[in-house]
Amino acid sequence: xxEIKKLxxxxxxxxxxxxNVLIRGELGSGKEYTAQSIHNNSLRKSNTFVTLNVTTITKxxxxxxxxxxxxxxxxxxxxxxNLEHDNxxxxxxxxxxxxxxxxxxxxxxxxxxxxIASTTKNLIEEVEKGRxxxxxxxxxxxxxxxxxxxxxxxxxxxDLANIFILDYCKKNRKPLKQLSNGAKKLLxxxxxxxxxxxxxxxxxxxxMTSSSSIIYPEEIYLPxxxxxxxxxxxxxxxxxxxxxxxxxxxEKYDNKVYYVAEKLGISKNKxxxxxxxxxxxxxx
Numbered sequence: 001x002x003e004i005k006k007l008x009x010x011x012x013x014x015x016x017x018x019x020n021v022l023i024r025g026e027l028g029s030g031k032e033y034t035a036q037s038i039h040n041n042s043l044r045k046s047n048t049f050v051t052l053n054v055t056t057i058t059k060x061x062x063x064x065x066x067x068x069x070x071x072x073x074x075x076x077x078x079x080x081x082n083l084e085h086d087n088x089x090x091x092x093x094x095x096x097x098x099x100x101x102x103x104x105x106x107x108x109x110x111x112x113x114x115x116i117a118s119t120t121k122n123l124i125e126e127v128e129k130g131r132x133x134x135x136x137x138x139x140x141x142x143x144x145x146x147x148x149x150x151x152x153x154x155x156x157x158x159d160l161a162n163i164f165i166l167d168y169c170k171k172n173r174k175p176l177k178q179l180s181n182g183a184k185k186l187l188x189x190x191x192x193x194x195x196x197x198x199x200x201x202x203x204x205x206x207x208m209t210s211s212s213s214i215i216y217p218e219e220i221y222l223p224x225x226x227x228x229x230x231x232x233x234x235x236x237x238x239x240x241x242x243x244x245x246x247x248x249x250x251e252k253y254d255n256k257v258y259y260v261a262e263k264l265g266i267s268k269n270k271x272x273x274x275x276x277x278x279x280x281x282x283x284x
Contacts, residue, residue, distance in 0.1 A: 003153050004160075007034070010145050015041035020095070022080075022140045023118040025147030028197030031118035032076065034145060039074040044114060047073030054083040067100060070113050080117035080140065081126050088133045095139045115140060150192040150199060157192075157199065158184050164203040177210060182217040190222055208245055209264055221245070243279035246271055255282050 001009070007030075014021050015038050023031045032051065039049040050070040054077055066075065077083070083091065094100060095115065099108040117140045126132035150157065161179065169176045179187070192198050205221040249260045250271075261268045274280045 002156055003148050004156055007147070010034075011037045011041065014038045014143055014145065017143065018043070018114055019142035020115040020140050021117070021143045021145060022123070022137075023116065023145045023147065024122070025118070025120065026149050026195055027120055027193075028195035029147040029149060030196045031147060032078065033196075034147065035074070035076045035116040035118065038116060039076075039114075042074070042114075044073050047071075049074045049076065051076045051078060053078045054080055054087070067111055067113065071111050072113075074114045074116055077115060077117040077140075079119060081119045081121040081123060081132060085133070088136050092133065092136050092139060095136075150195040155188065157188050160196070160199060161187055161203055164200045165207065168204050168207050172207075174207070175213060177207065177213055177215055180214050180216050183215045183220055186217045186220055186222070205245055208242055209249075211265065240279070243274050246274060247280045250280065250282065 011034060021035070021038060023034055025031050036049055039045060048069050050066055050073065052066055052075060094111075098111050098113070100111065101108045123132055123137050123141075127134045127137055150160075153160070158179065161184075165177060165179075168174070187199075187202075190202075194201075202221055206215060206219055209221070210219045246260065246264065246266075249263060250257070253259050253263070257268050257271050261271055271280070275282065
């Protein structure tokens with residue numbers, strides 16, 4: 001079975017149950033996308049999907065706004081391995097009782113929430129090292145989904161690249177472009193340390209600068225050396241990626257705004273707006 005079909009099958013299986021799900025995968029491997037897809041195809045889809053980064057929590061049961069919003073829906077706990085010990089205990093109690101006591105009225109409120117948690121770490125190893133409570137692991141891992149790193153997808157990397165191309169061209173109302181055989185080989189040879197997030201960014205950056213209907217290898221924006229780790233290590237908006245590209249070309253062509261605008265097929269005003277907004281700094 002292909003990796004894409006395998007993931008689709010796991011999402012469908014998780015969607016057809018109401019079990020808590022633990023998703024494990026590398027950075028950028030699609031953990032939140034998988035969690036959202038499970039919710040969107042489940043009986044809870046008409047209710048809210050709430051994402052909570054556990055590193056921002058001081059006391060879990062004080063996050064009433066999250067609980068209220070996620071009631072009857074799904075609460076996605078991102079990077080669950082980073083949850084502090086006291087909050088692990090609070091979460092265990094909440095999952096088991098589904099109740100939280102209001103500090104003011106001293107009354108308990110019942111909630112109906114499905115939990116989906118994700119981690120880049122091996123939680124069994126975290127349990128063995130005393131950093132994660134085994135009972136919480138058991139409560140969250142009623143179903144476990146292990147996400148495959150993109151570098152193992154083989155020819156399916158091209159299928160995903162074509163999906164990202166179609167998505168970008170539709171959103172930006174641009175003519176659909178195709179990958180040349182050389183471009184396909186290049187994309188399949190890259191190791192993608194940041195996984196799906198990186199492939200999407202590479203495709204979008206390439207489409208920004210490609211001028212023909214066929215994308216050739218020399219047009220593909222692949223990071224070199226450790227550039228991938230620093231360039232794709234955090235989520236960026238398309239505007240930020242675009243600013244990175246414009247900045248690169250301005251440096252390459254001695255800050256000639258008119259030339260870079262023509263080269264990239266954008267207006268000079270757009271570049272000046274990026275400069276005024278502080279997205280780009282001209283090197284003197």
